Amino acid sequence: MSVPGSPTARSAVLLVTGLLTAVLATGCGQDDDPSVAAPSAAPTSAAAPTTSAEPSTADSPTPTPAASTPAVDREITVTIAKRRITPPTGRVTVTKGQSVRITVTSDVADELHVHGYDLGARLPAGTPGSVEFRADKTGLFEVETHETELVLFQLVVR
Numbered sequence: 001m002s003v004p005g006s007p008t009a010r011s012a013v014l015l016v017t018g019l020l021t022a023v024l025a026t027g028c029g030q031d032d033d034p035s036v037a038a039p040s041a042a043p044t045s046a047a048a049p050t051t052s053a054e055p056s057t058a059d060s061p062t063p064t065p066a067a068s069t070p071a072v073d074r075e076i077t078v079t080i081a082k083r084r085i086t087p088p089t090g091r092v093t094v095t096k097g098q099s100v101r102i103t104v105t106s107d108v109a110d111e112l113h114v115h116g117y118d119l120g121a122r123l124p125a126g127t128p129g130s131v132e133f134r135a136d137k138t139g140l141f142e143v144e145t146h147e148t149e150l151v152l153f154q155l156v157v158r
Contacts, residue, residue, distance in 0.1 A: 072132065073098035078152045080106040085152055093156040094135050102143060103130040110148055116141035
Protein backbone atom coordinates (compact mmCIF):
# COMPACT_ATOMS: atom_id res chain seq x y z
CA MET A 1 0.00 0.00 0.00
CA SER A 2 1.38 3.43 -0.84
CA VAL A 3 1.54 6.29 1.58
CA PRO A 4 -0.26 9.52 0.51
CA GLY A 5 2.31 11.97 -0.87
CA SER A 6 4.83 9.23 -1.64
CA PRO A 7 6.35 8.91 -5.12
CA THR A 8 4.29 5.76 -5.74
CA ALA A 9 1.02 7.52 -4.88
CA ARG A 10 1.90 10.50 -7.08
CA SER A 11 2.73 8.14 -9.98
CA ALA A 12 -0.62 6.38 -9.57
CA VAL A 13 -2.48 9.70 -9.59
CA LEU A 14 -0.61 10.82 -12.74
CA LEU A 15 -1.37 7.51 -14.45
CA VAL A 16 -5.09 7.70 -13.65
CA THR A 17 -5.22 11.36 -14.73
CA GLY A 18 -3.51 10.52 -18.02
CA LEU A 19 -5.89 7.65 -18.73
CA LEU A 20 -8.96 9.80 -17.99
CA THR A 21 -7.65 12.54 -20.27
CA ALA A 22 -7.09 10.03 -23.08
CA VAL A 23 -10.59 8.57 -22.69
CA LEU A 24 -12.22 12.00 -22.69
CA ALA A 25 -10.19 13.12 -25.73
CA THR A 26 -11.27 10.12 -27.83
CA GLY A 27 -14.99 10.74 -27.38
CA CYS A 28 -17.70 8.13 -27.21
CA GLY A 29 -15.90 5.59 -29.40
CA GLN A 30 -18.82 4.76 -31.69
CA ASP A 31 -17.36 3.64 -35.02
CA ASP A 32 -20.48 4.36 -37.05
CA ASP A 33 -20.77 8.02 -36.06
CA PRO A 34 -18.62 10.63 -37.83
CA SER A 35 -16.42 13.06 -36.01
CA VAL A 36 -18.83 15.90 -35.37
CA ALA A 37 -17.52 19.42 -35.20
CA ALA A 38 -19.34 22.35 -33.66
CA PRO A 39 -20.59 24.87 -36.21
CA SER A 40 -18.22 27.68 -37.03
CA ALA A 41 -18.65 30.69 -34.81
CA ALA A 42 -18.50 33.16 -37.66
CA PRO A 43 -19.62 32.14 -41.14
CA THR A 44 -17.03 32.69 -43.82
CA SER A 45 -17.76 34.35 -47.09
CA ALA A 46 -18.18 31.97 -49.97
CA ALA A 47 -17.76 32.32 -53.67
CA ALA A 48 -20.84 31.82 -55.78
CA PRO A 49 -21.00 28.47 -57.55
CA THR A 50 -20.20 28.37 -61.24
CA THR A 51 -20.92 25.80 -63.89
CA SER A 52 -18.23 23.17 -64.43
CA ALA A 53 -16.05 23.40 -67.50
CA GLU A 54 -15.69 19.61 -67.42
CA PRO A 55 -18.00 17.43 -69.48
CA SER A 56 -20.77 16.53 -67.04
CA THR A 57 -24.41 17.26 -66.39
CA ALA A 58 -25.45 20.88 -66.94
CA ASP A 59 -26.64 21.36 -63.38
CA SER A 60 -23.47 20.12 -61.66
CA PRO A 61 -22.28 22.57 -59.02
CA THR A 62 -18.64 23.56 -59.24
CA PRO A 63 -17.94 26.34 -56.77
CA THR A 64 -14.93 28.53 -57.33
CA PRO A 65 -12.20 29.05 -54.74
CA ALA A 66 -12.96 31.77 -52.21
CA ALA A 67 -10.65 34.75 -52.60
CA SER A 68 -10.99 35.72 -48.92
CA THR A 69 -9.66 32.40 -47.58
CA PRO A 70 -6.16 31.80 -48.97
CA ALA A 71 -5.59 28.82 -46.61
CA VAL A 72 -8.43 26.93 -48.33
CA ASP A 73 -8.00 25.83 -51.95
CA ARG A 74 -11.68 25.03 -52.48
CA GLU A 75 -14.78 26.47 -50.80
CA ILE A 76 -18.03 24.58 -51.37
CA THR A 77 -21.20 26.23 -50.06
CA VAL A 78 -24.62 24.57 -49.96
CA THR A 79 -27.96 25.88 -48.72
CA ILE A 80 -30.96 23.71 -47.83
CA ALA A 81 -34.43 25.30 -47.67
CA LYS A 82 -37.64 23.24 -47.56
CA ARG A 83 -35.61 20.13 -48.58
CA ARG A 84 -34.40 21.97 -51.72
CA ILE A 85 -30.63 21.95 -52.22
CA THR A 86 -28.86 24.94 -53.75
CA PRO A 87 -26.87 24.50 -55.91
CA PRO A 88 -28.67 21.40 -57.19
CA THR A 89 -27.17 18.00 -56.37
CA GLY A 90 -24.35 17.03 -58.71
CA ARG A 91 -20.63 16.30 -58.66
CA VAL A 92 -17.89 18.61 -57.44
CA THR A 93 -14.35 17.73 -58.53
CA VAL A 94 -11.25 18.65 -56.53
CA THR A 95 -7.61 17.76 -56.96
CA LYS A 96 -5.97 15.36 -54.53
CA GLY A 97 -4.06 17.37 -51.94
CA GLN A 98 -6.29 20.43 -52.05
CA SER A 99 -7.58 21.95 -48.82
CA VAL A 100 -11.39 21.84 -48.94
CA ARG A 101 -14.01 23.61 -46.83
CA ILE A 102 -17.66 22.55 -47.09
CA THR A 103 -20.13 24.98 -45.51
CA VAL A 104 -23.81 24.08 -45.26
CA THR A 105 -26.72 26.16 -44.01
CA SER A 106 -30.00 24.31 -43.42
CA ASP A 107 -33.40 25.66 -42.45
CA VAL A 108 -33.82 22.70 -40.06
CA ALA A 109 -31.41 21.27 -37.49
CA ASP A 110 -29.42 18.39 -38.96
CA GLU A 111 -25.94 16.92 -39.24
CA LEU A 112 -23.55 17.14 -42.20
CA HIS A 113 -21.55 14.02 -43.10
CA VAL A 114 -18.72 13.50 -45.60
CA HIS A 115 -18.49 9.78 -46.42
CA GLY A 116 -15.05 8.25 -46.87
CA TYR A 117 -13.43 10.97 -44.81
CA ASP A 118 -15.77 10.28 -41.86
CA LEU A 119 -16.19 13.99 -41.12
CA GLY A 120 -19.25 15.76 -39.86
CA ALA A 121 -20.62 18.97 -38.44
CA ARG A 122 -23.74 19.90 -36.53
CA LEU A 123 -26.16 22.07 -38.50
CA PRO A 124 -28.31 24.15 -36.16
CA ALA A 125 -31.29 25.58 -38.08
CA GLY A 126 -30.26 28.73 -39.93
CA THR A 127 -26.61 28.61 -38.78
CA PRO A 128 -23.80 27.54 -41.14
CA GLY A 129 -21.81 24.45 -40.21
CA SER A 130 -18.45 23.66 -41.80
CA VAL A 131 -15.93 20.89 -42.22
CA GLU A 132 -12.43 21.56 -43.47
CA PHE A 133 -10.01 18.88 -44.60
CA ARG A 134 -7.21 17.97 -46.99
CA ALA A 135 -8.53 15.88 -49.91
CA ASP A 136 -5.92 13.15 -49.55
CA LYS A 137 -8.03 10.17 -50.68
CA THR A 138 -9.00 9.71 -54.33
CA GLY A 139 -12.45 8.50 -55.26
CA LEU A 140 -16.13 9.43 -55.20
CA PHE A 141 -17.56 10.46 -51.81
CA GLU A 142 -21.15 11.37 -50.95
CA VAL A 143 -21.77 14.47 -48.86
CA GLU A 144 -25.15 14.23 -47.13
CA THR A 145 -27.31 15.19 -44.19
CA HIS A 146 -28.12 12.54 -41.61
CA GLU A 147 -31.57 13.44 -40.27
CA THR A 148 -33.19 14.48 -43.55
CA GLU A 149 -31.07 12.00 -45.57
CA LEU A 150 -30.41 14.45 -48.40
CA VAL A 151 -27.47 13.87 -50.73
CA LEU A 152 -25.99 17.36 -51.13
CA PHE A 153 -23.41 16.44 -53.76
CA GLN A 154 -20.80 13.85 -54.71
CA LEU A 155 -17.21 14.88 -54.10
CA VAL A 156 -14.80 13.57 -56.74
CA VAL A 157 -11.15 13.64 -55.70
CA ARG A 158 -8.67 13.04 -58.55
